Amino acid sequence: MTGLEGALLVTDAEEFAGLEEFLAERGSALLGTAVLLAGSREAGEDLLQVALERMLRRWQRIDGDPEGYLRRTLYHLAVDRWRWRSRHPELGLTSDHLLTGHDPAAAVDLRDALLRALALLSARQRAVLVLRYFEQQSEAEIAAALGCSAGAVKSSAARGLQRLRAHVASWEQGGSNEHCTLAPNGARS
Numbered sequence: 513m514t515g516l517e518g519a520l521l522v523t524d525a526e527e528f529a530g531l532e533e534f535l536a537e538r539g540s541a542l543l544g545t546a547v548l549l550a551g552s553r554e555a556g557e558d559l560l561q562v563a564l565e566r567m568l569r570r571w572q573r574i575d576g577d578p579e580g581y582l583r584r585t586l587y588h589l590a591v592d593r594w595r596w597r598s599r600h601p602e603l604g605l606t607s608d609h610l611l612t613g614h615d616p617a618a619a620v621d622l623r624d625a626l627l628r629a630l631a632l633l634s635a636r637q638r639a640v641l642v643l644r645y646f647e648q649q650s651e652a653e654i655a656a657a658l659g660c661s662a663g664a665v666k667s668s669a670a671r672g673l674q675r676l677r678a679h680v681a682s683w684e685q686g687g688s689n690e691h692c693t694l695a696p697n698g699a700r701s
Contacts, residue, residue: 531571534578535564542582548642549590551631563589583647584657587639591658594635629679637672640665 546563547556563585567578574581630638636658643654644665651669655662 531568531578538579542579542586545583545642545647546586546590548627548630548646549586549639550593551627559586559589559593580657587643587657591635591639594638625683629676632679633672633675634668636660636664637668637675640668641672641676644669 543556543560546560547553550556550559563582566585566589567574567582570581571578630641633641639658640654643649643657644651649657651662651665654665658665
């Protein structure tokens with residue numbers, strides 16, 4: 513039983529009309545986004561589950577597109593988790609943890625490399641790049657979802673891409689991608 517099905521078991525059919533169809537249609541895409549935001553399949557499932565729980569609590573009050581609400585919740589939860597982890601490095605849950613961790617569901621090296629590279633970015637850069645290039649949202653849509661200006665979206669995207677390019681260049685030059693980290697200014701450390 514998946515997390516999506518488990519969330520539906522505790523619901524009343526009339527109270528949550530339309531939810532099952534929505535999750536059947538969009539659940540896979542939402543899980544894909546959550547995996548990219550969280551850094552692994554397991555963390556993505558957890559992130560999506562928490563976002564679904566929040567959506568279920570407010571289901572009757574959601575006016576308009578439930579997917580937009582759920583995606584905004586996913587992005588904000590991902591940023592909150594990154595902030596919390598950066599404030600609690602003693603727990604070993606920083607980006608270094610994600611870099612050395614192994615995602616058993618990652619069957620393709622490219623997917624693993626993408627997750628590792630995304631883990632090097634700040635929470636906002638990561639969310640902006642996922643929204644822009646994976647979700648193909650406009651800068652205005654991203655700004656609305658993240659509650660920031662379009663200029664902040666543009667600069668976060670530019671800086672995030674710069675850091676990803678620097679990381680990929682180090683791989684191409686024969687550098688190890690196992691424990692490579694980038695300092696905040698993009699230099700290797």
